[in-house]
Amino acid sequence: MKYIVAVIQPDRVQEVLQILAEKEIHLVTVSQVMGRGRQKGIAEVYRSHKEVGSLLKKVKLEIAVNDEFASQTVEAITEGARTGHIGDGKIFVMNMEDCYRIRTGETGPVAIG
Ligand SMILES: Nc1ncnc2c1ncn2[C@@H]1O[C@H](COP(=O)(O)OP(=O)(O)OP(=O)(O)O)[C@@H](O)[C@H]1O
Numbered sequence: 001m002k003y004i005v006a007v008i009q010p011d012r013v014q015e016v017l018q019i020l021a022e023k024e025i026h027l028v029t030v031s032q033v034m035g036r037g038r039q040k041g042i043a044e045v046y047r048s049h050k051e052v053g054s055l056l057k058k059v060k061l062e063i064a065v066n067d068e069f070a071s072q073t074v075e076a077i078t079e080g081a082r083t084g085h086i087g088d089g090k091i092f093v094m095n096m097e098d099c100y101r102i103r104t105g106e107t108g109p110v111a112i113g
């Protein structure tokens, strides 16, 4: 099981969600966050309408998937979020130890989706 965290441009979220859905990846947590990458938020200001100090508005997607869905999840996020410009975002992939569906008590891969 993998836990995939992506930080992307807010204006790419709908496209990414649509491509994920086309691949039957529907379960996702979405957060509005602030962040900065290696330009330290400076050179990228032109892409963002909102800035606080050196932090820019970003959107964080969090998706837990079974192993066989990991690569297509990364591909879908990349396809939807890439423009080729700085600040397109980053994807972090973590091994996930366990998952619990609170309502039923199911655990592991069956609890993910
Ligand atoms: N190493 C990191 N640790 C935590 N968050 C990060 C890291 N790198 C990027 N981020 C988050 O991802 C967002 C987007 O990063 P960004 O796309 O600017 O990466 P980058 O490494 O600067 O690449 P680029 O040169 O393409 O801009 C950042 O604003 C930040 O929120």
Ligand SMILES: [Mg+2]
Residues within 6 Å of the ligand: 036, 037, 038, 039, 040, 044, 086, 087, 088
């Ligand atoms: Mg950057």
